[in-house]
Amino acid sequence: xxxxRVPLAWDGQxxxxxxxxxxxxxxxxxxxxxxHEGLGSVAMWKDFPQRLCDAxxxxxxxxxxxxYGRSTPRPAAQAWGPDFMHRQARELLPALLQALxxxxxxxxxxxxxxxxxxxxxxxxxxxxxxTVLAGAIVLAPHILVEDLSVRSIETARRAYESGGLRAGLxxxxxxxDSAFWGWNDIWLSPQFRSWNIMPELAHIRCPLLAxxxxxxxxxxxxxxxxxxxxxxQTRLLELPDCGxxxxxxxxxxxIAAVQAFVGSPxxxxxTPA
Numbered sequence: 118x119x120x121x122r123v124p125l126a127w128d129g130q131x132x133x134x135x136x137x138x139x140x141x142x143x144x145x146x147x148x149x150x151x152x153h154e155g156l157g158s159v160a161m162w163k164d165f166p167q168r169l170c171d172a173x174x175x176x177x178x179x180x181x182x183x184x185y186g187r188s189t190p191r192p193a194a195q196a197w198g199p200d201f202m203h204r205q206a207r208e209l210l211p212a213l214l215q216a217l218x219x220x221x222x223x224x225x226x227x228x229x230x231x232x233x234x235x236x237x238x239x240x241x242x243x244x245x246x247x248t249v250l251a252g253a254i255v256l257a258p259h260i261l262v263e264d265l266s267v268r269s270i271e272t273a274r275r276a277y278e279s280g281g282l283r284a285g286l287x288x289x290x291x292x293x294d295s296a297f298w299g300w301n302d303i304w305l306s307p308q309f310r311s312w313n314i315m316p317e318l319a320h321i322r323c324p325l326l327a328x329x330x331x332x333x334x335x336x337x338x339x340x341x342x343x344x345x346x347x348x349x350q351t352r353l354l355e356l357p358d359c360g361x362x363x364x365x366x367x368x369x370x371x372i373a374a375v376q377a378f379v380g381s382p383x384x385x386x387x388t389p390a
Contacts, residue, residue, distance in 0.1 A: 118167055118179065120159050120187060125212055132189035134213060135159050139170045139177030147226035147251065147379075148219060151179040152210075152235030154362075155300040156273075158186030158289045165364045169230070172372050173379065176225070180213065184299045190292035197303045199312050202234060206241035220249075228379070229253040232364065233335065234300070237314065240344070244320040252324040254375055256363045257333055260343050261313040262304075269334045270304045277301070318347035325351040326378045330359025330366060352378060 122133040137159050140146070151166050153159075158181040170177040182205060184191035191197075214220040219227060228251050231239030236258025243253045259266065276282040277297050286293040303309055325348055327341035338355060345351040354374050359366040 118159075118164075122187065123213075123216060125209075125216055127183060127209055127212065132183055133187075134183070134189075135181040135185075135187040136213075136217070137166075137179045139167055139179070141176060143174070143176045145225070146175045147173075147228060148176045148178055149173070149228045149230050150210075150214075150219075151177065152229060152231035152238050153179075153181065153185070154233035154235055155304070156185075156286060156296055157181075157232065157235065158296075160186060160289045162364075165368060166230075168368065169372055169375060172376055175228075178217070178219070182209065184292075184295045185290060186296075187291055190295035191299045193294075195299075197299050199303065199306075199309050201303060202237050202314075203241055206238045207245055210238065210242050226251040230256075230375075231258065232256040233361065234259065240321065240325075241314060241317055243323055243325070244314075244317040246323070247320075248322050250323045252326075252379065253321075254326045254328065254378070255341075255344075256328045256371075257330065257336060257361050258327065258340060258344070259336060260315055260318065260340055262310050263336055263339070265337060266335050267305065267310075270301060274301050274305065315343060315347060318344055321348040321350075324378070326354065326375065327351050328354040328356065328363050328371065328374070330356050330361065330363055332358070332360045335361045 118137045118139055120135050120137040122135055124131055125134050159179045162179055166177045166179050181188040183189055229239040236255035239253045239255050240258055243250050283293055290296040327344045329338060329341045341353055345353055356363055356367045363371050
């Protein structure tokens with residue numbers, strides 16, 4: 118999975134977005150777009166997108182959001198607002214899909230695969246896209262801010278300030294401070310505590326698979342069960358022996374579940390595992 122950069126007009130400037138294609142030769146196959154977590158990037162997915170696309174026989178697109186990976190870093194003085202995930206879902210992602218020929222007439226069937234913040238962005242995009250989107254798989258998404266999430270993010274802040282986490286992130290981001298503080302500052306800000314996307318979920322029309330580990334340190338099962346209450350076509354997968362990253366902790370089980378889901382995505386069915 119080799120990465121490239123594409124220019125994109127965003128927020129009044131031209132930036133570069135890091136992307137990587139998986140099986141680009143499969144011109145007529147559906148495309149799975151991978152949306153990373155709050156501290157993620159193209160490289161931090163490691164080999165999971167390749168393994169999933171191999172299993173499905175699909176194409177894949179992996180990208181780093183602005184401020185992450187090898188994409189244009191966030192300016193040091195720029196603070197994200199509580200709507201930062203809405204903007205990614207409704208402005209940045211549509212612009213990227215258009216630039217890459219993945220939207221509009223003649224575009225391939227498009228699926229989203231989002232983890233954590235990327236899962237929330239996928240849900241918000243699905244709510245706005247209507248039936249244009251073929252479906253979405255979300256891992257450990259956030260639909261509201263819980264005390265558990267805040268405590269874990271506070272722990273991450275201490276780990277970053279001590280230096281250990283920063284050294285690890287520096288392997289995956291051109292500017293680890295851009296990646297970490299953009300995410301951490303907004304999540305721990307008082308104005309973000311009331312962030313909640315429950316009303317938007319009722320507008321999702323595409324099939325959904327929502328996955329969460331029973332040992333997730335960043336959210337309770339309410340994060341995915343709340344999705345199912347608002348979007349009854351949602352299928353739930355609750356995984357034992359699994360933390361915040363099902364694609365790392367239970368990769369084989371997850372790949373099998375995605376294969377089954379995309380083969381016959383449910384309508385009006387919710388099945389906790």
